[in-house]
Amino acid sequence: MNKLRTNPAISSLLMVSPLAAVLLIFLVLPIVLIVIVSFWQASEFSIIPAFEFDNYAFLFGSPVTYTVFFNTFKYALITWACTLVIGFTVAYYLAFHIRTLTWQIALFLLCTIPFWTSNIIRMISWIPFLGRNGIANSTLMSWGVIDEPIEWLLFSDFAVILAFVHLYTLFMVVPIFNTMMRIDKSLIEAARDAGANGAQILWNVIIPLTKPGIMIGTIFVVTLVMGDFITVRFMSGSQSANVGRLISNDIALLQYPSASATAIVLLLTVLITIGILLRFVDIRKEL
Amino acid sequence: MKLKALLVPATNGVSVSNQDLELVSVTKRYGATVAVDAINYRFKSDSYTCLLGPSGCGKSSTLRMIAGHESVSDGSIVLDGRDISHLPPAQRGTAMMFQSYALFPHLSVLDNVAFSLKMKGVETAIRHAEAHEMLALVDLTALADRLPDQLSGGQQQRVALARALITRPQVLLLDEPLSALDPFLRIRMRGELRKLQKELGISFIHVTHGQDEALALADEIIVMNNAVIEQAGPARDVFNAPQTQFVAQFMGGHNVVALPDGYFAIRTDAVSVTDPIQGAVEGNVTAVEYQGTHVTLSARITGDQDVLALIPDTTFFANPHHPGDRIGLHWDASDQHKLTA
Numbered sequence: 076m077n078k079l080r081t082n083p084a085i086s087s088l089l090m091v092s093p094l095a096a097v098l099l100i101f102l103v104l105p106i107v108l109i110v111i112v113s114f115w116q117a118s119e120f121s122i123i124p125a126f127e128f129d130n131y132a133f134l135f136g137s138p139v140t141y142t143v144f145f146n147t148f149k150y151a152l153i154t155w156a157c158t159l160v161i162g163f164t165v166a167y168y169l170a171f172h173i174r175t176l177t178w179q180i181a182l183f184l185l186c187t188i189p190f191w192t193s194n195i196i197r198m199i200s201w202i203p204f205l206g207r208n209g210i211a212n213s214t215l216m217s218w219g220v221i222d223e224p225i226e227w228l229l230f231s232d233f234a235v236i237l238a239f240v241h242l243y244t245l246f247m248v249v250p251i252f253n254t255m256m257r258i259d260k261s262l263i264e265a266a267r268d269a270g271a272n273g274a275q276i277l278w279n280v281i282i283p284l285t286k287p288g289i290m291i292g293t294i295f296v297v298t299l300v301m302g303d304f305i306t307v308r309f310m311s312g313s314q315s316a317n318v319g320r321l322i323s324n325d326i327a328l329l330q331y332p333s334a335s336a337t338a339i340v341l342l343l344t345v346l347i348t349i350g351i352l353l354r355f356v357d358i359r360k361e362l
Numbered sequence: 363m364k365l366k367a368l369l370v371p372a373t374n375g376v377s378v379s380n381q382d383l384e385l386v387s388v389t390k391r392y393g394a395t396v397a398v399d400a401i402n403y404r405f406k407s408d409s410y411t412c413l414l415g416p417s418g419c420g421k422s423s424t425l426r427m428i429a430g431h432e433s434v435s436d437g438s439i440v441l442d443g444r445d446i447s448h449l450p451p452a453q454r455g456t457a458m459m460f461q462s463y464a465l466f467p468h469l470s471v472l473d474n475v476a477f478s479l480k481m482k483g484v485e486t487a488i489r490h491a492e493a494h495e496m497l498a499l500v501d502l503t504a505l506a507d508r509l510p511d512q513l514s515g516g517q518q519q520r521v522a523l524a525r526a527l528i529t530r531p532q533v534l535l536l537d538e539p540l541s542a543l544d545p546f547l548r549i550r551m552r553g554e555l556r557k558l559q560k561e562l563g564i565s566f567i568h569v570t571h572g573q574d575e576a577l578a579l580a581d582e583i584i585v586m587n588n589a590v591i592e593q594a595g596p597a598r599d600v601f602n603a604p605q606t607q608f609v610a611q612f613m614g615g616h617n618v619v620a621l622p623d624g625y626f627a628i629r630t631d632a633v634s635v636t637d638p639i640q641g642a643v644e645g646n647v648t649a650v651e652y653q654g655t656h657v658t659l660s661a662r663i664t665g666d667q668d669v670l671a672l673i674p675d676t677t678f679f680a681n682p683h684h685p686g687d688r689i690g691l692h693w694d695a696s697d698q699h700k701l702t703a
Contacts, residue, residue: 264431265464269478269529270452279480283468 106342113335122331130336140321140337144344147317150232150307151300154239158296159289161240162247166288167281169248170255171263183252186245198238198309205229205237230312238310243299247292254288255281290356294349301345318344382407382442383428383533383565389436390423397423399589400437405533405567405582410559412576412597413569415586416612422537424586425569429458429535442532452478457531461538463522465510471497472506475524496524499558516547520554527562534559536568540575552579573613577601585609602629606703617669618701619643625701632697633671635659635683641690645669647683661689 113130116123134140165186173179189197204210205228212224227233258281266276304319318341325334383405390398398420405411413421426432428439430451438447446454465474472493473480479489497503500520510518519539526534539555540548556579559566570576576583577597584594585608593600593609604610610618610627617628638644645661648668657678659671669691683689 259462259464261460261462261464262466264451265458265460265466265525266477266481267431268429268451268458269481269525270450271477271481275481279477280466 109335109338112332113339115332115335117330117332122329130333131340133333134336134340143316143318143321146315147301147319147341150235150239150317151297153236154243154300155293155296157236157240158244158247159293161244162251162292163285163289165244165248166252166255166285169252170258171281186248190245194242195305195309197242198306201234201238201241201310202229205234230310230314232311232315234310235307235315238306239300239303242306243296246295246299247289250291250295251285251288254285258284286356287358290352290358293352297348297352298345301341301348382440383567384440385424385428385437386440387437388424388427388434388439388447390420390427390432391435396589398427401586401589401591403584403591403594405565408563408565409581410556410566410568410579411582411584412580413567413584413586414571414573414576414612415592416571419586420589421569421571421584421586425458425535425537425567428454428533428567429456430454431458452481452529455532456535457526457529457533458535458537459519459522459526459539462542463510463518465518465521465525467510470507470509471502471513471521474510474521475528477525478529493524493528496528497521499527500524515543516551519543519551523555523558531564533565533567536566538569538571540570540572548575555579577613585612587612603627603699605699605701607701608703610699610701615672619663619667619669620665627699627701628669628693628697630658630670631656631672632693633669634677634692635671635673635681636690636692638688638690641692643669643691645689645691647685647687647689649685650683659683661691663691 114126114128116125116127116129169179169182173182202209206212207224207226207229209229211228212221215221216224262280262284263276266280271279301317302319304317304323307315307317307320308323318337322334322337322341325331325337385401385403387400387402388398389396389400401420401424413424415421423432427434427447430446430449434447438445440446441455446456451458466477469477472490475496476484476489476493479492484492494503494506497506500523502517502520502524505513505517510521513521519542522539536555540551543551552575555566555568568576568579580597582595583597583600585592585600587608593605600609601613601615604613604616604627607618607625607627610616615630617630617633619626619628635641643663645663647659647661649658649660651658652675655675657673657675659673659678661669661671663669671691
């Protein structure tokens with residue numbers, strides 16, 4: 076036993092094993108299982124272990140797949156753009172306009188209060204607001220801005236993206252705020268000393284130095300949106316689909332092999348997207 | 363303009379240099395606290411001036427007001443005949459070198475130096491050429507493509523210097539520029555700063571809390587304490603003839619002694635040891651410290667005052683004293699400077 080403990084190779088192996096075990100059991104193993112199942116065969120009644128490319132062939136052969144992937148990217152891109160603009164603005168305000176740390180922390184906590192309730196509740200709470208006879212429509216009508224209710228407020232792509240932005244903006248605020256707080260304030264004075272105006276400081280100093288935070292926020296938002304299915308279902312009123320819904324429909328129909336194949340393709344797509352994003356910015360400093 | 367003309371002493375009214383920087387009852391308040399209390403000073407042109415004082419004395423606030431990074435609560439700052447108190451930093455004719463250098467970590471050395479030209483919209487080729495010239499001045503041509511992180515402290519400081527100088531300032535403001543360096547480098551860099559100031563022929567205003575740094579560098583020293591200028595003048599005058607107890611103690615090398623007609627500052631190296639009766643005062647030796655080139659002898663005189671005497675080692679060892687010995691301490695009347703406060 077003592078020998079075991081003093082042997083550096085074994086002791087370091089023991090030290091990494093808990094995390095390795097957790098990752099193996101809860102990450103690697105499920106993915107491996109999904110990969111295996113994605114090659115199985117399925118009929119209406121049964122699932123047969125096999126090694127066939129039928130599921131993938133069907134997936135890539137169906138025009139629905141491309142529409143749905145396109146939709147997924149569209150949601151991700153628009154949500155990303157909106158959360159970036161809002162997130163950057165909020166983080167900038169918190170980091171550079173609020174002078175005292177107490178207020179910074181207080182306002183930052185304020186941003187997190189919506190997260191004390193569940194995703195679903197926050198999403199559903201939009202429904203009475205946006206609905207045909209909802210608060211938004213009735214208010215606009217009472218003001219005389221519109222004569223009849225706007226139909227596209229709820230159960231539309233607009234509603235889906237609105238909910239996404241609402242749900243995920245904080246994931247953009249936090250990393251950007253974190254990076255901004257690390258920017259030495261004297262850099263801004265130095266820029267001003269060199270004659271830079273507000274816009275030039277933003278473009279030449281703050282944005283370049285905030286890039287890692289922006290990139291981390293981007294990864295959060297893109298992966299969350301691309302993997303989501305419930306928001307799309309609720310907010311589009313089942314009228315739009317993304318890849319997540321494709322998978323969830325397959326599961327509902329007990330088509331596990333087909334769901335697995337779609338999941339694998341989605342996983343690879345997300346990984347490739349992140350891989351491309353990481354080419355642009357080095358986030359190691361932030362970790 | 364008028365204000366400045368009024369403030370120029372009559373004896374000095376013949377030739378007024380244009381490049382003078384002048385503070386006219388400049389005040390800085392933060393709420394109820396006064397950080398800088400109505401200070402007046404006229405900086406000599408083309409000179410090296412040190413703002414010296416303990417932390418919190420208002421020296422940094424003064425420098426930052428001159429630079430334009432702190433608003434002036436009251437009074438005005440006049441440079442080159444124009445009131446610059448409310449101009450943005452870049453339009454003042456000053457440039458600042460920051461304490462931690464504040465180099466842009468995402469830009470190469472060359473782009474850091476060329477930053478202010480980029481802000482002015484100067485073309486890439488031209489601004490890079492000019493930045494290269496500046497880098498040559500501070501001897502950093504070889505490192506132009508490095509990032510600040512890849513430089514040593516001394517090199518970073520020179521980049522900061524080049525970046526400040528490329529704006530062609532009339533006055534260069536340095537905020538504790540040497541404090542981030544190790545002692546060896548500090549001494550080397552202060553030599554370079556002094557040399558550069560002479561070569562460029564512009565004014566340097568340097569904030570420091572180290573009196574040795576101030577003495578080594580400055581033509582003029584401004585000693586600040588509690589938001590006001592305690593004493594200002596040529597380095598030798600400030601050291602040799604302190605006017606207040608604070609200056610005498612802060613500059614070091616002085617005894618502050620209470621004599622029947624008031625407080626006096628006497629340089630420790632002006633005090634010599636004699637026989638008990640012959641000296642100006644009598645005392646008992648309390649400690650003797652050998653310090654190589656000289657010996658520091660402390661003695662307690664009447665009124666429980668400690669007096670230090672810095673004695674050349676050969677003189678001391680020709681007639682050594684030990685703790686407990688009764689001795690006399692002597693100094694020339696001309697070495698005795700009356701203190702006003």
